[in-house]
Each structure stands twice: as structure tokens, then as C-alpha cells.
Amino acid sequence: MPKHILPAIAVLGLVMTGPATAKEPISLVAAGSLKAALGQVAHAFQNDTGIAVETTFGPSGLMRQSIEDGAPAHVFASANMAHPQALAEAGKGGPVVLFARNRLCGLAQPGLEVSGDTLLDVMLAQTTRLGTSTPGADPSGDYAWQLFDKADELRLGARAELESKALQLTGGPESEAAPAGRNPYAWVMENNRADLFLTYCTNAVLAQRELPELQIVTVPQALSVGADYGLIVLEDAPPSAWDLAFHILSPDGQRVLASYGFDAPGRVGE
Template sequence: MKKTQAILLQALLSSTLAASTCLAVAQQGPAAPVITIYTAGSMSGALGAITRQYTRETGQPIQLVSGPAGALLDRIEHSAKADIFVSANMAHPQRLTAEGKAAPTVVFARNRVCVAARPDVGVTTGNLLDKLLDPNIKIGTSTPKSDPGGDYAWELFAKAGALRPGATQTLEAKAQQLVGGAVAPQVPAGQNPVKYFMATRRVDVFIGYCSSHEPTPDTTLTQVELPPELAISADYGMTVLDSQRNAATRDAVYRLALYLMSPAAQSVLTRYGFTAVAPQ
């Protein structure tokens, strides 16, 4: 764990269980309060597995609310009830920390940006930029500002422009913002949006994350790593929201937050394509 991460985590610890120095997970009673986690949609699969594991071990009920992290931040700032916030970037939870609405923000996990494509498109790491700039290739992205995934796509476009003059403007003009926005195209219930837009030929490639919602990667699409000159990493931030809680609820929230940083929880992240930050 990097020094800055260790300092942030220490600050989180010191601001939490003031009356308790035990970091072990305690069993919850039958009347344990429900803990609500607001989480970036890309983390919902892994975090769902972790919290189900925690509930089995402790009996602690947990509610996950997932969606675009920017939209979740807006809800929290407008008084939505959340105990823990996990974002696909550091900026959103750090904003809550700076506003005095949350504890120090820590790096919860790391991710990378990848490009998903139908196999027939023939995208590889070596030809990725050529394919993205091909006028016949349709590009899908998340929505910038509302969803960090969209912000990372625009960061990729900026890097492309540094390599090839005019590429940034070309890619921004081609990109279809299909998920994560306030208004998004309809997707049939139960279907994965990216797979649906690929299958219906609305897009040929989609710029997203290397992680997955399932521990078994989807082999129906090709996932391509970005070349080194275009590579983008994504740090996921976590913070505990300040709210009017009794002592028992406060301790329960912080016990869960500490568990999320434990090797037992972090080992689950790797099965979903994330990079853990806690020692394994």
C-alpha cells in the first residue's frame, strides 16, 4: 500500500471507532440497522459478492444502490440516505470529504480502461487507434460528468489527439453517449446495455472498463487493452458519509468500511478484474 493510501486509511480508522480499537468484524444482533452503500455501477457485481459474504458472516443487512457515480454524488448532495459511497473516481468522494460531509477518502480498488468490440470488428491493441478513427466504426461511451466512465473515454480521446492531430475532435464527434446519462436509449429489461448496443449494431466498439460484472469474463465480445501510449488507470474512492447516527449504527458502518479494505474483501475484487489495494 502506498504511503499516501496508508495515511488516508489511518485517518479513516482514527475518525471512526473512537471507542473501539478492535478491527475484527463483530457479529450483528437481529436488530442491526440496514447499511446503505451507494456504488458505481461498474463495482456493483464485485461489491455485491463482498457484501453478501459479509452478511453471511455477520448477519448485517446491507442495501446496495448502484448507478453512475456522478449521478449518485448529486443524490447524496441532495440529502439521499447513504452510509458509504464507492465511486469510480477519487474526485467525487473527495468532494464530499472537502465539504465536511464525509470521512477521509481512501483508494478502494484500481481499474483500467479497455475497449470492448464485436469479434468481427477485428480490434487489437496494435490497431486500436486506427479502428477508432475509421469512419465506418461506431463508438459507444458512457456519459461524461454523470459517469466517470465517460470522463475516462474523453481522457482517451485527448491522449489520441496528442498522438494524431485532429483525433480528439473526430472521436468526440463520433462517440455516442449511451449509458450513464439522465436520458439514455431504452434497453430491454434484463439485458446488458453494452451487449445490446453491439448486437443491434448501434455501435461496433464500446469504451469502458477492463473489469467485469461477473467473475467469469464474457467471451462473446473481444476485450482489448489500450496500448501504453493511450493507457488510462482508474482509482476507485471510498468514503463514509457523515449523518445523524446512534453509536451502534456508526460502529456498524465503520466495521463494514474496514472490512471492505481487508484482504478477505479485496481478494474478491481481483476475481472481477479489479486490482486490489490492500495486502493479499
């Protein structure tokens, strides 16, 4: 197990108040990109312990805001470290633990001629409708803007051009929601709202499973942006919430995350 995971687990152990005896349902609030992976992890935990896990998934920034506004939450899993850290600094729980990593990929329409080598040119082309999530509300949008910063280092003026043309199609409070049961990125692309969409590679894989004709474009190293995912147990959570957090950090939980394309830093023996 990597060294940076061991201290985190040790700290969690120190702040636990005792064994999980209460049968109160656990409220797990998490980033939308974690829906498939943590949905499976929560289901396994529920089967193993008999403790119900009530899940809510959505853009991390909006989820943090709902927690600050008093929405019930025991465990918060964010697509960045900043949102859970803000809650910790406000005295609403802690510590914050890195539990997964992700990165950005391009999701392209089947007829678009694009590769990793030509990605920046295609994004900048006047005819390309470039989709992103919403910065501030959804970390995926923030990471897209970080990619634009890197683009500016390669081509002066690229950042301003990309920011001005980016269509913020998902993750915001006013974003049109996909129908129930649909992958939001597959739905956006199926409805021809963008030619190329920057999203997490894990989201792109799920979208392609739904619409196999979509292309997944690897972002070249010079533009690549990584995403660190943070986990926090919130104040007044029942002891069983700590057990759920440990389950997410455990080898079994980390293997599930890895199976959905996340870099799971706590995975061992593989």
C-alpha cells in the same frame, strides 16, 4: 500492504466512534462497475455480521448528485476520487480512501478487425460507430475523453474527431437502461448500437461472459487511462458503516475485487 493504504486505514480508525453494535441497515451506494464485486463483498459482510446492507449501483456522478440531494447513503464507493472528495469538501463525510483501480479496454463486435496496435485507426475510421459512457455523469465517459486527449498527442486533431463521433450510450440521466439482470454493455453490443465501445476492462470481462463472441481489445500504453476508485463513509453513518468500509479494504474484500479484474492495492500476501 502498500504504504499508501496503511495511512488511509489508520485515518479511518481514528475517526471511528466505537464498535459496531447497531443493527441499522447500511446503505451502500456505488459505481455501476462495482455491482458484481461489491455485491459479493456486501453479501459476505452481511453473512458475517448479521447486519443488512442495502445496495444501490449506478453512474458515480449521478449517485453523488443523489446524495447531495438527500438520498440515504452511508458508504459511497465511486469510480473516481473526485466525486467522494467533493462530498468530503462539502463536509458530508470523510476521509476519502483509494480502494481499487481499473482501466479502459475496447469491447468490439465479433466481426470488427481490431487489435491494440490498430485501435486508434479503427476508432477514427468513418465507418466505426464508437460508443462511450456519458462524461460528467459517469467517470467511464470522463476516462474515455482522457483517452481522446492522449490520442491527440499521437495524431493531431484526433481528440476533436473522436469527441464529435462518440455515441454516449450509457451512464447518463437520459440513457436507455438495459433490462433487469442484463449487463448494459453486452446489451448495447447485442443490439448493435456500436461497433466498438470504450469501457472499463472489468465491464468488458462481464460483458464477454454474457456474450462470449465479443472481443476485448487491450488499449496500448500510449493511450492507456487508469481509473482510481475512491471510498467515503458519510456523515451520520452508523458505526457499522465503518466496519463495512474496513471490510472492503481488508484482504478478503480486496481479493474479491481482484477476482473481478480490479487492481486491488490493499491485497496482501499474493
